[in-house]
Amino acid sequence: MEIDPLPNGSGSVGTTIPEAAATTTAATAALKTTPSSKLSQLTESLKLEHQLLRVPFEHYKKTIRANHRAVEKEVSSVISSVADVADCNEPSKEDAVLNLTSLVSRLQGLKRKLEEGSRTENLQAQRCRARLDHLESVDAENLSEWNNVRLKRILVDYMLRMSYYDTAMKLAESSNIQDLVDIDVFQEAKKVIDALRNQEVGPALAWCVDNKSRLKKSKSKFEFQLRLQEFIELVRAENHMRAILYARRHLAPWGATHLKELQRVMATLAFRSNTGCAKYKVLFEPKQWDFLVDQFKQEFCRLYGMTLEPLLNIYLQAGLSALKTPYCYEDDCTKEDPLSQDSFRKLALPLPYSKQHHSKLVCYITKELMDTENPPQVLPNGYVYSTKALKEMAEKNNGTITCPRTGLVCNYSELVKAYIS
Amino acid sequence: MELNTIKDAFDRVAKRQKLFSSKSQEVVDQVGHEIEQALAKIQASNDPLSPIDLKSILTELKLKLNTMDPLHQLEGLQKERNINLSKYPKLLEKSFNPDISKAYRNVDFDFHIVNQILASHFYRQGLFDLGDCLINEAGEPEAIAIRSHFLEMYQILEALKVKNLEPALNWITANREKLKQNGSTLELKLHRLQFLEIIQKGTKGDALSYARTYLSPFASLHMNEFQKLVVCIIWVGKLDSCPHAELMAPAHWEEFTVELTQHFCSLVGQSSPSPLSVAIAAGIEGLPTLLKLANVMAAKKQEWLAIKQLPVPVELGKEFQFHSIFVCPVSRDQCSEENPPMLMPCLHVLCKQSIMKLSKSSSRIFKCPYCPTEASAAQCRQLYF
Numbered sequence: 190m191e192i193d194p195l196p197n198g199s200g201s202v203g204t205t206i207p208e209a210a211a212t213t214t215a216a217t218a219a220l221k222t223t224p225s226s227k228l229s230q231l232t233e234s235l236k237l238e239h240q241l242l243r244v245p246f247e248h249y250k251k252t253i254r255a256n257h258r259a260v261e262k263e264v265s266s267v268i269s270s271v272a273d274v275a276d277c278n279e280p281s282k283e284d285a286v287l288n289l290t291s292l293v294s295r296l297q298g299l300k301r302k303l304e305e306g307s308r309t310e311n312l313q314a315q316r317c318r319a320r321l322d323h324l325e326s327v328d329a330e331n332l333s334e335w336n337n338v339r340l341k342r343i344l345v346d347y348m349l350r351m352s353y354y355d356t357a358m359k360l361a362e363s364s365n366i367q368d369l370v371d372i373d374v375f376q377e378a379k380k381v382i383d384a385l386r387n388q389e390v391g392p393a394l395a396w397c398v399d400n401k402s403r404l405k406k407s408k409s410k411f412e413f414q415l416r417l418q419e420f421i422e423l424v425r426a427e428n429h430m431r432a433i434l435y436a437r438r439h440l441a442p443w444g445a446t447h448l449k450e451l452q453r454v455m456a457t458l459a460f461r462s463n464t465g466c467a468k469y470k471v472l473f474e475p476k477q478w479d480f481l482v483d484q485f486k487q488e489f490c491r492l493y494g495m496t497l498e499p500l501l502n503i504y505l506q507a508g509l510s511a512l513k514t515p516y517c518y519e520d521d522c523t524k525e526d527p528l529s530q531d532s533f534r535k536l537a538l539p540l541p542y543s544k545q546h547h548s549k550l551v552c553y554i555t556k557e558l559m560d561t562e563n564p565p566q567v568l569p570n571g572y573v574y575s576t577k578a579l580k581e582m583a584e585k586n587n588g589t590i591t592c593p594r595t596g597l598v599c600n601y602s603e604l605v606k607a608y609i610s
Numbered sequence: 611m612e613l614n615t616i617k618d619a620f621d622r623v624a625k626r627q628k629l630f631s632s633k634s635q636e637v638v639d640q641v642g643h644e645i646e647q648a649l650a651k652i653q654a655s656n657d658p659l660s661p662i663d664l665k666s667i668l669t670e671l672k673l674k675l676n677t678m679d680p681l682h683q684l685e686g687l688q689k690e691r692n693i694n695l696s697k698y699p700k701l702l703e704k705s706f707n708p709d710i711s712k713a714y715r716n717v718d719f720d721f722h723i724v725n726q727i728l729a730s731h732f733y734r735q736g737l738f739d740l741g742d743c744l745i746n747e748a749g750e751p752e753a754i755a756i757r758s759h760f761l762e763m764y765q766i767l768e769a770l771k772v773k774n775l776e777p778a779l780n781w782i783t784a785n786r787e788k789l790k791q792n793g794s795t796l797e798l799k800l801h802r803l804q805f806l807e808i809i810q811k812g813t814k815g816d817a818l819s820y821a822r823t824y825l826s827p828f829a830s831l832h833m834n835e836f837q838k839l840v841v842c843i844i845w846v847g848k849l850d851s852c853p854h855a856e857l858m859a860p861a862h863w864e865e866f867t868v869e870l871t872q873h874f875c876s877l878v879g880q881s882s883p884s885p886l887s888v889a890i891a892a893g894i895e896g897l898p899t900l901l902k903l904a905n906v907m908a909a910k911k912q913e914w915l916a917i918k919q920l921p922v923p924v925e926l927g928k929e930f931q932f933h934s935i936f937v938c939p940v941s942r943d944q945c946s947e948e949n950p951p952m953l954m955p956c957l958h959v960l961c962k963q964s965i966m967k968l969s970k971s972s973s974r975i976f977k978c979p980y981c982p983t984e985a986s987a988a989q990c991r992q993l994y995f
Contacts, residue, residue, distance in 0.1 A: 202820060233898040239706035242616075243699065250695055253627055257688070260634045261681060264641060268675050271645065275668035282652060289649045296642040300635060307631045309840075314624045319928050321620065340890055344728065348744070351721065354950050356744040363740070433769050492700070496711040501724070501890075506892030511924040518932040524876060526932035527885035532723045532730075539717040542919040545944060550934045550995050558928050565995075567953060572994045587704070594994070607993065608958050610939045610980065 222496065241320050243494035244371050249313040256306035263299045267292050319368040338366060345370040347501035350486065352382060371493075378489050385482045390415045390421070403492055412490045413443045418481060420473055425462040432458065458524070465587050499582060509537040523556065548609050554578035554593060559609075566604040570597050573607060612738040616705060623698050626691040633687055637680040644674055712908075713900040715915055725750050731886040733760040736767075759878040763871065771869055775804050778870060785877055795875050798828045798835070805839060806858055814846045888930070893947055896924040934995035940964040940979055956983035965990055 274280065274288045327335045341364050348357035349372065361370050377396075384392040397404060397412040404411065416439045423432035436455060444451050453468070460466060462473045471477075490497050509528070516535075517528035527533045550559040552575035559565040559575045567573050572592050582590055583601035591598050640752055648671040652664065702708075725748045729979045732741035733756060745753065766777040782789065782797050788795055801824040821840055829836040838854050845852035852858075872882040881888070903922055907914050936945040938961035945951045949963050958980045960968075968976040971989035 200716060228896060234894045236705075236895060237710050237894070239702060239710070242702055242706070246620075246702070247697060253691075254693070254957050256631070257634070260638065260684075261651065264638065264680050265647075267641060268680075271668075272672050272674055275665075275667055275672040277668075279661060280664050280668060284663060285668060289652070293642055293645050293649065296638055296645070300638050300642070303631070303635050303638065307628075307635075308633065310627060314620075314627070317620055317624075318617075321613060321617050325617075336891065336894075339894070340887055343890060344731075345733050346722070347728070350723075351748065353744060353747040356740060356747050359743055360737075363737075374785045478990060496709065498711045498714050500710075502719050503726070504890050504893035505886075505898065506719070506893070507897040508889040508891070510900065510920065511892050511896030511926055512889065512932075514929060514933050514935060514937070519867060523932050525881045525883075525888075527881070527889040528932075529881070530885055532727050532888065535723055536719060536727075540715060541917050544920045544923050545935050545937050545943065546923050548936045548939075549847055549931050550936065551931050553934075553995070557930075558931050567993060570994075571953070571992050602759055605957055607953055608980070609936070610958070 228329075231332070235324060235327070238324060240346075240495050240500070241324070241369070242317070244374060245313060245316045245320060247493045248371075248374055249310065249317060252306065252309050252313055255311065256303060259299065259302060259306070264296065265295060316368055323369055333416060338364070341366055342369055343500045343504060347499040349375040350490075350499045354377065354379060363495070374493060378486070381485055381489075382482055385485060388478055390419055393481070396485075400492060405487065409488055409493060410443070410447060411484055413440075413447055413450075414481060414484060416440055417450065418477060420454060421457060421477070424457050425473060427461075429458060460519075505536065506540060509533065510540045511543050513537050513540055513542050515542065525556065550609060552578050554582075561577070565607050565609065567600050567607050568592055568597060569603055570595055572597075576606075579604060611786075612705070619694075619698050619701050623691075623694045626694050628685070630684070630687045630691045633684060637683055641675065641680055644671060644678070701954050707898075707901060710897060710901065713897065713904040713914070717915075722750065725771060726752070726754060727886055729754050731757050731884045733757050734880070734884045736760070736764045738764075756878065756880065759874075759880075763874045766870065766874075767867060770863065770870075773807060773863070775800055781874070788877055789873060792873065792876065794869075795832075795963050796866075796870060796873055798825075798832060799862075799869070801825055801828070802839060802857075803862060803866060804833070806842070806862075809842050809846055810849060810858060814843055817843050817846060866895060891932050892926055895930070899924045936961070936995060938964050940968075951993045951995070954978055954983070954985045955989045956981050956985065959993060960990075964991075 270288070270292055274285060277284075323338075341360060345357045345361050345366070346356075349370070350359070354372075354375070357370070357375075358372060361367050361372060381392045381396050384390070393415050394412065397415070416435075420432055420435055420440060423429075423435055440451055440454075454472065457464075457469050457472055460469050464470055464473070487497055496503060512526065512528055514521060517526055518534060522529040528537060550565055550573070551557070552559050552563075552565075553572075554574050555578045557563060557575060557577065559573075563575050563577045565573045566576050566579055568590065570592060572594060579590055579601065588601045589598055590601055590604070647669055648706070649668050655663075726746065727751070729741040729744050732738070732744065733754060738757070738761065741754070741757065744750075745871055762781070766781055769775070769777045778800055782800060786797065788798055801820075804815065805820050805825060808820050821843070825836060825839060838857070842849075842852055842857065849855060849858060875882045900920075903920070907921075936951040936959070937943070938945060938949075938951070940960055941964045943949065943961055943963070945961050949961050951959050952962050952965050953959055954965075956978050958978050960979070965976075966972065968979070969987040970976075975984050975986050977984050
């Protein structure tokens with residue numbers, strides 16, 4: 190990358206004008222023709238935005254719970270400390286003063302923490318509101334701009350899930366949509382993921398403790414999988430005694446529900462990490478750690494009410510299914526169709542073809558839809574073009590028509606209209 | 611969807627939480643206050659405090675805190691708040707589609723390809739450092755070939771913004787033949803812009819010599835346009851009264867920019883809107899239908915993953931129609947090379963198989979299903995859309 194990139198600040202706002210302008214005209218044109226169907230379509234598409242509202246709320250709830258737990262824990266421990274001091278048989282003045290002073294400063298600390306906590310709560314509540322406002326703000330006038338923002342949100346979501354944090358942050362900042370994307374939520378995930386990539390389970394286990402009750406509710410076995418991996422690492426290091434102790438402490442509690450897996454992993458004690466036995470060999474492979482990362486991502490998304498797949502993949506698949514026709518894979522596929530590009534074709538390969546109940550005819554020349562306002566006309570050789578294109582051609586060339594695909598020359602009067610129902 | 615009800619519901623949650631939060635702080639203050647008071651009492655007596663007095667102060671504090679029962683004070687508020695906290699997500703689930711991944715096919719969606727598409731998209735938008743950043747961060751081994759093309763395009767567009775037409779002219783000259791094949795008049799439009807700039811800012815002489823050198827080659831093909839432009843020279847200095855003043859509108863620069871972008875993209879084998887934007891926009895339009903379909907199929911225990919063609923149409927807007935698809939109104943089949951559309955003498959169109967059926971394999975004359983006209987299979991001819 191030797192070439193100087195263009196200044197991005199101006200690039201993001203200024204240089205995108207041509208396309209923005211093009212989409213605006215397309216959008217307004219479409220709105221003018223069928224306002225009601227476009228609006229109902231808009232309502233339908235807003236219903237897809239569950240994640241946008243849910244994630245910041247889960248984050249807010251999490252802060253609330255943490256603050257609440259801090260109060261409960263500190264206050265009850267202060268009260269019991271007071272009781273301890275009071276119940277002491279031979280209290281000395283110095284001890285009592287010392288103890289009580291330390292309690293007072295502890296409460297002050299708690300208060301500071303609470304103030305900080307409620308500031309965080311307010312910020313997160315604001316974010317929830319900002320997203321509601323954003324959903325409300327969409328209307329016919331700003332639709333194309335709003336759609337642009339939506340695409341950016343979808344892209345940021347994809348990059349965060351793929352751990353491309355820098356790019357995600359850059360895009361969010363340059364488009365000023367930080368309030369509409371979940372960068373801070375994913376920062377929490379980043380710590381765990383980075384650690385797992387370094388083959389450390391500590392942060393992941395701490396995360397499990399933090400979210401214990403909710404993981405239990407969804408019957409998650411992520412913690413068990415982490416423990417199994419730690420056990421495997423002990424076996425790999427041939428630290429067999431510690432492995433057994435570890436298993437007693439951390440694996441045994443899962444025996445009741447996951448006995449099979451437990452047995453399989455315990456059997457590795459009898460093998461070495463260089464075993465040739467396929468069933469156990471896989472357990473020692475480094476890709477087990479990648480598997481844990483994937484597993485963590487799933488648990489994480491579930492906890493925050495996100496879809497398990499990146500939004501980008503979901504929308505892209507839906508779009509490609511809706512666009513895919515056998516014609517997309519032909520050599521003369523128009524460049525305007527995303528499926529004319531190899532990359533999109535590859536992605537669409539395992540997807541179903543779309544289905545049509547009614548004819549949709551696109552003029553070869555103008556690429557516009559042929560309908561009752563712009564009906565199809567047939568040349569003597571059976572080739573069909575839109576009235577608009579043929580009229581324009583005839584006007585330019587004194588009434589003669591040249592078929593762009595076969596070279597046939599004929600007169601405009603020789604054309605007939607075809608009736609397509 | 612009632613966004614207002616959702617907003618109200620959220621405001622209730624936030625209000626309850628604020629109440630709870632300030633109450634918690636109050637409770638902490640109370641506890642602190644009691645302890646501080648006891649502490650003051652102990653410290654107030656200068657004489658060595660008798661252990662009995664000390665004990666009584668401490669016991670009093672303990673009792674006070676016990677009767678105060680600070681955590682119990684919070685319980686009522688906490689309960690109310692928790693109800694609101696659990697109600698809100700339920701409301702969201704009811705008002706929105708809680709899981710839009712239901713229509714997702716769990717197929718191998720190669721993320722390298724997705725990354726390349728994303729990077730190309732950023733380059734297409736002129737966001738070069740964002741595209742580069744992604745390629746780096748994702749560790750994509752293959753650089754994107756299209757980058758240099760778009761870089762050139764944005765250099766041309768940046769120059770256009772300051773009304774510098776030179777890079778555009780260079781590009782147009784280099785691609786003159788291909789542009790001509792596409793029926794483009796970009797070159798004329800460019801010279802027109804430059805000429806009108808001279809008219810507005812330069813002298814009559816400059817304008818005339820520019821017209822002689824650069825506009826005259828277009829005179830024979832575009833006579834009207836040429837005359838209009840040259841006529842403007844008369845009004846140099848008082849352009850407001852020029853009958854063709856609209857030619858000077860800044861909108862022409864924008865139009866030129868859009869048109870140049872389109873031609874540039876088409877010459878480098880790209881569509882003018884980013885294909886990613888198009889595909890995602892189609893996805894947003896199509897997904898609600900697909901989700902309904904996935905629900906119905908799940909209820910009927912049909913396999914979503916196995917279907918080769920969607921069982922129902924997903925209606926997309928005009929802007930997503932790229933191919934002519936003829937559906938025979940009789941058989942409801944999509945036409946193909948083996949079963950092409952045929953034009954009957956009455957100008958109605960059916961597919962070949964339907965005509966074969968109606969004519970009993972071209973053995974007899976049949977009536978058009980849409981009008982009283984009769985036809986034989988031999989009279990029908992194939993159409994090419």
